Amino acid sequence: MKIALAGNPNSGKTTLFNAITGRVEHVGNWPGVTVEKKEGDIKQSLNPKKENLIVVDLPGAYSMSPYTSEESITKDFVLTEKPDAIINIVDATNLSRSLFFTTQLLELGIPVVVALNKSDLTEEKGIAIDIPALSDALHCPVIQTVAAKSANNGLPELINAVITVVRSGKKQVALNIGGVRNASTKEQFEKADKKRFAVVNTIVAEVERRKVSSEKQTLQDKVDRIVAHKWLGIPIFALIIWLVFSISQTWVGPWFADTFVGWIDLLYESVAALLGEEVNPVLGALLLDGIIGGVGAVIGFLPLIMVLFFCLALLEDCGYMARVAMVMDRFFKKVGLSGRSIIPMIIGTGCSIPGVMATRTIKNERQRRTTAMLAPFMPCGAKLPIIALFAGVFFSDNSWVGTSMYFLGIVVILLGALIIRQITGDFSRSYFIMELPEYRIPSVKRAAISMLMRAKAFIIKAGTIILVSNAVVQMLQTFDWQLQVVAETAPETSILATIASPLALLFIPLGFGMWQFAAAAVTGFIAKENVVGTLAVCFGITNFIDTEELALVGGAADVSSVMGIGAVAALSYLVFNLFTPPCFAAIGAMNSELESKKWLAAAIAFQLSMGYVLAFLVYQIGTLATTGSFGAGFLGGLIAVAVIAGTIGYLMRKGSKKEQSLPEIGVVKA
């Protein structure tokens, strides 16, 4: 039995999907989180008879009339895959809009069961709904649910109702809306849809009683006026992000990291003892320094990442992020995007791949591609170890490093969007409209689950890609081209060093022209966590985190002297790694969303240039400010930067001279 979940955006479809399947798909208290359909089996506790019950979660939609531009994934799914039943998730606090879509679902001839979700909110809002009357009016079962609750949530009743209606074999009866069946032209459909709304209004008037009219000002509106205030909006956002980084990097993270690294040290020592003295030194080094050391250096940052994801999940759950989109709309509009583009970027703070995928719902092609191209500039979870490492070693664990990288990411995105708008010569503007979800107390449980899922993915990655990368780096570093073990006094003869050295020349103007850094930057394209792992292997540092001092990065002075660069160069290296192309997996996601090889090539070239130029500016300006003269390789770097700037300038001029058609205005939906 195949059951489809359909409903308006942010009605809680994915929350309900997770609750009945036991899966953990990304949810957020804002519209448009789900962009692809997802399938799962109903979990056993809700399916005692062990029937074959498959549920499909569909992206949210307000309507599925033909002729409306609403993407009708729902309609396509229903027509091609013929589900046995549809669960229509209706936001109980918003019947008057939601039932419009319900009446359309009823016309598909497939049994519908309405899940009246968020039923716990009706009471506090003074809404009373006559459930039997609603069920009668719609000719389908209506079950009250609270998908966000773990018990007493109405879900067993919902599944039972679905099984019962499917078993009964009855065809779904549609509402009698005049003119729908014979409508074939656009005008006829429009007329019918007006009648449809009239029918919905009649039903709502019959079954719903509101003590407080919804247009009355509420406490939520007061909060909105503060957090989305013209001047306060951005500082409040900055403060919140600073808090997130402080909690994960300075306050709570190190405490967890400390315990964790103790275990890694223990593992290192016990493996060393197990190997004993007689073991082949190359094999020993591969196992200890390459694998345990390299992977351990990355894994050591796991607690930090977990705390960060926990905080971000709380933020997404409480409804604040939709307000961020509203605050940022003003700035994004100036560069040809809209607040809609901030959603992929916020999702991208976890991982760029879902972030890039979330651009799919942006209608305007230039805006969609621009967002997909720029979203990876947000510091994703994999970049966090790099930030934490450099913040710890060179800036005594300051959380301003993470916060400023976050906002630098936003600034770079704005700048990038401006450049792309000029190059494409597409000056169209978009209307921005986005539903504002209700604020709610974020669920600690949901945040914890989301955190554990991320941790699991991170550990799997560490045990596969990162482990292999580190082992390869260790081998390349151990042998020279004659496959002889490199003498300790001549590390620069290793295969790795000879490959990376020419590349390192390019990095001299950026302040880190050493083969170790070049090698780490390259392995970073495989997975950004590799940057930390490769640095650990190349510099022979087994552990960045000190278990004695309860400091995130112990012996910071030692580490910085081993690396042999100063704070300015370190910042430059950090910027370079954050703003160059993301990992291959994210580039793959960009490839599928950009749908154009030309755009993909341009995106990668643009990201490389952006990383190079920013790192150059940070290093040279920083060096000038701290020492009074420019750093090494200034002239060479300046030429490279001038060539990049010249090329972009030329393309922008060419783009803005393009034949200007009337500015098209596209609606952005959320």
Place this chain on the structure above:
Amino acid sequence: MMALSKGKINTPYTVNCINTSQEDLREFLFTLGCYPGEKVTIISKLASNYIINIKDARYSIDEDLANAIMV
């Protein structure tokens, strides 16, 4: 008839028409319940954005859209 952007806060207005050449915008607003004859209320004006109430939901819209909704 005036644009919603000129409207006062907390005053229910009746939508007169959607003044845009973009058919898909009009259609989208229709599915939200924002079409001639329906009510719309401005809840807040913030920088260049408006928070409005249509049916029983709050939406954030920008100035361009507030100019296009005629009441």
